[in-house]
Amino acid sequence: MTFTSYYFVNRIDILAAKDLLVENTNKNYLALNSQNETLKGDLSAKTKVLEERQAYLLQMLEKHLSSTEYTKETESPTHKEKSDKAKDAKTSNSSVLFLDNETKAHLQQENQEYINVTRIRMEQIDNQQMKLADLLTSKIASRIDFIDKILKKTGIDTARFLSITADISPIFRAQGGEFILYSDNIEQDVSSQDKPFPKLNAYYNRFQHLEAAVQTMPSIKPVKKYYLSSAYGRRPDPIIKNRWAFHKGIDMAGWWDTPIVATGDGTVTYSGRNGGYGNFISIDHGNGFKTRYGHIAKLKVKKGQKVTLGQEIALMGSTGRSTGPHLHYEVIFDGKTINPLNVFKATKDVFKIQQQKYDS
Incomplete structure (x- = not known):
């Protein structure tokens, strides 16, 4: 083999190796970008849950908790933060191949910054919502106790009362918010970070049930003077x-x-x-x-x-x-x-x- 032939063969090998390196780099970046997009999707889904949960909490907050009690225990969470960097960092997969390594690294960093900032803020909102859920649960539990004491005073067993009135249609129907599974067991062990919410909903369901059932209780005397x-x-x-x-x-x-x-x-x-x-x-x-x-x-x-x-x-x-x-x-x-x-x-x-x- 002549020197010239060796040179061209060697050059071809070098170019092939570089092409393979570029191809692997792009594949790795596409994988990272895909992971970032997945994380963003997860954050978006979490954001929706937080927003629905917030609406659910605010609905009960207006009815069952005074502003003084609320601000004393927890601050009202603000709307989720939005980053303009995320918009700039959105690049279609078809154009990724033409980005140099420095630009790719910059985009990866900005994506990660956006995810980190958003995740931290969501954790703050999540913690605030947990506190509010606990506070509302305590408030509603005290009202359940109040109704229970009144029923006992009249000679009515609460458990029997709930059993007989199980099929009533509650009068409070203008509701919305995140779906949370109903449970009759208000002391159930919910092994997740959202434990306060199933518990709150269970207490709230029972409270609504009792309050609606009491609506039909005789509540006045049949004669005034006697x-x-x-x-x-x-x-x-x-x-x-x-x-x-x-x-x-x-x-x-x-x-x-x-x-x-x-x-x-x-x-x-x-x-x-x-x-x-x-x-x-x-x-x-x-x-x-x-x-x-x-x-x-x-x-x-x-x-x-x-x-x-x-x-x-x-x-x-x-x-x-x-x-x-x-x-x-x-x-x-x-x-x-x-x-x-x-x-x-x-x-x-x-x-x-x-x-x-x-x-x-």
Whole structure:
């Protein structure tokens, strides 16, 4: 082989090696660029989650937390930062092959800077949202406890109450935000960094359920002026002497024709004569609640009629098994009578829940 031939062969090998090096460099860069684009896509997806979560939190923040409580615990997160560098760094794969190594290195660095800055800011927002979620969970938990205490005061078991009202349609429906799986177990162990959010949503679902169910609870007294002539429970029978009987309601004595009102919204299921009750009205309020009104002088509603809280339904009298003008009043939950006096004691708080007004 001549010197000239060796020179050309060697030159071809050198050029081939350089071409291979350039090709590998471009492949490596394309791979890095692809990784950066994937990271940006991940950041974009995370940004969407943060924004949806923020809307979810702000929705409850306005309803359940005062601005003082909020600012005391955590700062309000600002909108996500946007970098103009990212726009400049976007280069199509078709033009990457024509960039020199210095430009490629610069773009890689700017991409990484954008990703790092954005990731840090997202972590800050994420931490702020976690704090706010914990704060809201605590606030809603205290309201659940409040409703639970009121139910116990009236003689209603909360677990049974939730079971009976499981299929009700909550009255609060204008909602949005990130989808978070519903769970009845508010103490569930969620092994992820988003643990506060499933827990918050579980508490919030239960709170909404309780608050909506309480809407149908009898919340006022059926007569304004009265005196208690017979309490709930065991008593001597007023007609048969020396005999004891169980009194399923209370007797509220007053003047003839004293107005009697419905103690909650509902549907009249009975209106007419009913044995020892005399003239009698029964109202179904839904969610396991019913009320009964006996010994009436005049009926003012008919079976199947819809009635509203405070609507006059009858006039007091002394019909049926009665010794004088009074109203026999019963409150029924889950097919069993409960002491109306306990309901009266909780009336103020029940009304507060129905109006969604809490002390804190």
